[in-house]
Amino acid sequence: MTAIIESPSSSSDTVDTYGYSPQYPDTPFTEFDAVNPSMDLESLNLNWRERDLPERIRTKHVHRLHPYLGKFVPQLVEIFLRKFEPSTVCDPFCGSGTTLVEAATLGVNAIGCDISEFNTLMTRVKANQYDLELLEFEVQDALNRVLSSPTLALRERKEALYSGYLTSWFAPSALDSLLAYRSSIDDYKYSDVLKVILSRAARSARRTTHFDLDFPKRPQTESYQCYKHSRICKPTEDAAQFIKRYSNDTLRRIREFAAIRKNVALSIITDDARTVQFPRHDLVITSPPYVGLIDYHEQHKYAYELLGLQWKANKEIGPAARGLSLRARTEYVDNIVESFKNVKASLSRNGRMVVIVNDKLGLYDEIRERVGLRLEGRLERHVNRRTGRRAGNFFESVFIWARED
Ligand SMILES: C[S@@+](CC[C@H](N)C(=O)[O-])C[C@H]1O[C@@H](n2cnc3c(N)ncnc32)[C@H](O)[C@@H]1O
Structure with missing residues (x-):
């Protein structure tokens, strides 16, 4: 070498x-x-x-x-x-x-x-x-559902309250979107793909600083001096934007791989x-x-x-x-x-x-x-x-x- x-x-x-x-x-x-x-x-x-x-x-x-x-x-x-x-x-x-x-x-x-x-x-x-046509339909459909009604059934809300982790690491509006998306996942054949989209969106929507996404120690609830962007940043309160972004990105990446996969x-x-x-x-x-x-x-x-x-x-x-x-x-x-x-x-x-x-x-x-x-x-x-x-x-x-x- x-x-x-x-x-x-x-x-x-x-x-x-x-x-x-x-x-x-x-x-x-x-x-x-x-x-x-x-x-x-x-x-x-x-x-x-x-x-x-x-x-x-x-x-x-x-x-x-x-x-x-x-x-x-x-x-x-x-x-x-x-x-x-x-x-x-x-x-x-x-x-x-x-x-x-x-x-x-x-x-x-x-x-x-x-x-x-x-x-x-x-x-x-x-x-x-994957059957790419079906995958595309399912990812879009799950996304449309969460964008059109991001609020939650009462049962899901109650469940979230039992998890101290979810309520402390996510702003209430972000958690609503994540749980609404989660509640639809089992309706689809490619539920595993939706789980990965959900998880990636959740990672980005956590109450963390932008510079410590790997192992954040405690929820960041206030604005902070961001080393990554050299300015004052605020933890996000929204998850739907990430679900949308990662739905599109996931489809694009899977399509690209499907073209070369044996x-x-x-x-x-x-x-x-x-x-x-x-x-x-x-x-x-x-x-x-x-x-x-x-x-x-x-x-x-x-x-x-x-x-x-x-x-x-x-x-x-x-x-x-x-x-x-x-x-x-x-x-x-x-x-x-x-x-x-x-x-x-x-x-x-x-x-x-x-x-x-x-x-x-x-x-x-x-x-x-x-x-x-x-x-x-x-x-x-x-x-x-x-x-x-x-x-x-x-x-x-x-x-x-x-x-x-
Ligand atoms: C260095 S990472 C492998 C990364 C992988 N090469 C990649 O590119 O993504 C080591 C992996 O070993 C797994 N691991 C740790 N203990 C294990 C065990 N007892 N049996 C099987 N996997 C284990 C961890 O969960 C981790 O994903």
Whole structure:
């Protein structure tokens, strides 16, 4: 992998480096459709800067159907699918479904598993095939209903009052629109798509500041100095505008993906990667949760509350809430080993696992050895642009492991 010639200052690990774009001696590789099984991937420069791989390409079609913190870059998945040409790829920690969407684009069957019910809902909605005419009718009809009568039946209002979360995180008029929309969802065949539109609208309509949408700590009810827009902003009181905006955006993105999606078999499972029985596959591409980094249920709490989804945060591996203590790390390694051994049990004999992770604690050599896989390759990549206001500059490893038995 190509060296970085202008390395960031040491303090940039802890400050917001949003927009930082270092220089490299040569141009990063972007000819994704030229990747073939004989290509030597370790010689490729995958240190994409914003101008090499702009956000609109990384978030093309359904990849931006709903925000999700912790996604990997779809083009990275594409490279490994083209290199190894599997017939079925498995992602045991499928998150927002990046692997499955890329597999469906390239005609590869795919299996995705995640412990979070909201994440598998997102994955299904992104990767599925639709009767586009019916989908368009249903999305428009549900939207028209909420725009024409945004007030609620008394029963729904009462239910909302039982949820302290909903009444504190949404202004009354916003909550009315969200609940009115929710009450119509089950009338439609493509109710899952409507659930994702509802959830995305709810995320935008929360009483939060514009600069802290990922993990807002408490409802923002007053005007505030907004760092994102450099002016005084006010929390929104309206959700209908977001339902409308995301209805149109969702239809456009699904239509765009439908034009390139191949006819493939998908299996999307909400379960624990440590214990679920995976269908047979011949390649794994995954980015596992890392220790002490992200609480995956918590980041979509609004969706769990509104849609009544099952909350299984206690089954998450390496949650941020449990921290980075020695005990947390030891548990993490045991849990990832258990998951990968379980995935390996359904991996074909000549199969490989491609694991993409920022292994800043150096845990993955031990994990690979305990799972019983051979190190076939390792790529390092500088991740130099991020979405959102997070401490930005970091490196990501891509491990290529092969079965040795
Ligand atoms: C780094 S994210 C994967 C992101 C994905 N590559 C994408 O592009 O959207 C890791 C995922 O592992 C899931 N996860 C955590 N513990 C799990 C478990 N015990 N079984 C299955 N999935 C789990 C989390 O919910 C999260 O979605």
